[in-house]
Amino acid sequence: MENFSDLVRQRRSMRKFTDEPLSPEQVEVLLKSALMSPSSKGKHAWHFVVVDDKAMLKQLSACKSVGSDFLAGAPLAIVVVGEPEESDVWVEDCSVASTILLLQAEDLGLGACWIQLHNRFDPEGNSSDEIVRELLNIPDSMRPVTIVAVGHKGMERKPFNEARLLWEKVHVGSFGDATE
Secondary structure (H helix, E strand, O other), X not given: OOOHHHHXXXXXXXXXXXXXXXXXXXXXXXXXXXXXXXXXXXXXXXXXXXXXXXXXXXXXXXXXXXXXXHXXXXXXXXXXXXXXXXXXXXXXXXXXXXXXXXXHHHHOOXXXXXXXXXXXXXXXXOEHHHHHHHHOOOOOXXXXXXXXXXXXXXOOOOOOOHHHOOHHHOOOOOOOOOOO
16 A cells, blocks of 8 residues: 555455464554554553453454454454543444554454444343453453454455535534534
8 A cells, every 4th residue: 555545545354264363463563553543641541351262352353243254254353442431432442452453453454343342231231241251361450442353354345435525414613604
């Protein structure tokens, strides 16, 4: 890719992966990027749990009613965990770190997709973040926010179609006309 705009245009959610594992170097680059992600007041109110065990990926894939089943076919997951006691904007900090992981994966030529856990539930009504916290032995004081599935792309996706940009969602100067 030539520049950041190309990276953003090319990055698409990937829910299908090949069986090829990531190299240790690729995992290290992903984690370095996550650890360099911006955080409010430099609090770094996040932790990252790396999961490559197929049995655990399968268990994690059932943490939500919809939108997590593809995790069972991913070679790697990075669970982004927040520390509510460390920062009042821990959800935002974890979201930024998740975005950095998605962009870094694309820059490496890998596919990735995030799975939202915060305020989500499994089919029985159990909290998705609590399910993940228990499966991965995450301390009670911490909360999983997202799981980022990463792997070698198992399908081709076209770059984002700029003709579909929602320009009506952009407001200049203020949200709307004060005379309305």
